[in-house]
Amino acid sequence: MDTSATLYDWAGGALAVRDSCEVVEIELLAADSFLVAEGRVLALGLHRERFAETVREQGFREGAQLAAFWDAGVALLPGDGRWFPRFELVRARDALRLRFRLRTAPPLGSDLVVATAASDPRRVPHLKGPDIDRLNVLRQRAQQVGAQEAVLLDDGRVSDGTTTALLWWRGDTLCAPPFELARVDSVAARTVRGIAAALGVPVEEEAVRPSELDGVALWAVNALHGIRDVTVWVDGPALGHDPARTAAWRSRFGALARPIR
Template identity: 75%
Template sequence: MDAVSTLSDWAGGTLVVQDSCEVVETELLVADSFLLSGGRVLALPLHRSRFVESAREQGWRDRADLDRFWEAAIASLPRDGDWFPRLELVRQRDALRLRARLRPAPELHREVVVATAADDPRRTPHLKGPDIDRLSVLRQRAQRKGAQEAVILDEGFVSDGATTALLWWRGETLFAPPLSLARVDSVAARTVRGIAAALGVVVDEEEASPAQLDGVVLWAVNALHGIRAVTRWVDGPRLAQDPARTDAWRARFTTLARPLPASPTPER
């Protein structure tokens, strides 16, 4: 049987599966997603912290209720198969609502081609969720150029990808855009930086234009694909490749996935 997507609303302290035929206009305020494979997920506490902090910033004041929602949503997830669940805060009919969306995981890739976005349509670039539709448009434009991902610039400096964080290597030093640039605080990028700390690898921040990345090894990282090597930048800088390092770090990244908390035992 094919995996089926479901959408559940948080109502009265419980998750209620919604009728897939019902169409209600909503505004997405927060979204946090992660790869769930065989009941294992990477950096779930970091996803939880980011979701809770973002939801509170967007107006959900009851921290205890956020915690109950998160725990119920995680408990409802399947422990087998490959999934890409997304937890959401939306505005619906002038009211805030928490939702859990279960989706089959799409095909995963180890490489990606990027192109520079012509503009930056984001309105809240530090939050994950509100700009998803606008970022999807950037990706579609990049796809028309033969790429799969768009690189967003902030005052001419590389700040973020439409769906990924960007990291690059200069020799033995790993670089990231500074948080002073407009970008999401990526859980995947934080995980990679954690690997660097464990290995004693120097990590630094750098404001860099696309041209200044000529000759670097560039990675695009996110919660779905993990670490992907950027093999080409359409009409952009020439990029180097380091398959041995990329494969080794991808393997370390994958091994950090941990089992979901045990589901509560149903009452008899």
């Protein structure tokens, strides 16, 4: 991801810019990112909740420190421009540390080309962060065949993307992979499902193989780009498209962003 970034360490109850000369072997245990555009962000509370749940599962139990760390990171977010900050829990020198990465946002897109991943190297597929490096390798392999994103399968069934959640339409019904499949609890997907509930649109869970998505309109959703239309699945199903619906839902999704403070 081509972004400029400033890395902050949490120490002594405050965030401090990390000494770039310090070399420490780290293991990423949790990470949560979201788009900040002109001082507005979507579903900040859900991101905070997911990050807190992940770091607790990874062994960080200091709730007061975590709350203060999150608030300090949010306080650093600029009120103009586009940013893609990342809150992190890492293991460094056998200790758990909180870090904050203030990054400029990369260019945003409205469509996407995908390819099926040949394997699934994830070790903790339900957590956001620990498998980022492994997923980046899959994305790079997908790029070699002309795609931008790899689709992960769980026993042959569509479960997740390397950086996105996948949703699709059966007529006027919005569909999603079942929760029991190996995938992250996507804040963006939860937001889209919330829009569906507000509009009275039925939502169903569906365990499908890629070939069973032939002809359907497929969306890739995440906190950075929002809703993107999957235009092509390399060596996969021939997808359908509904540009008017996609544009309308992208607008609804974006309208949910709220001021940071």
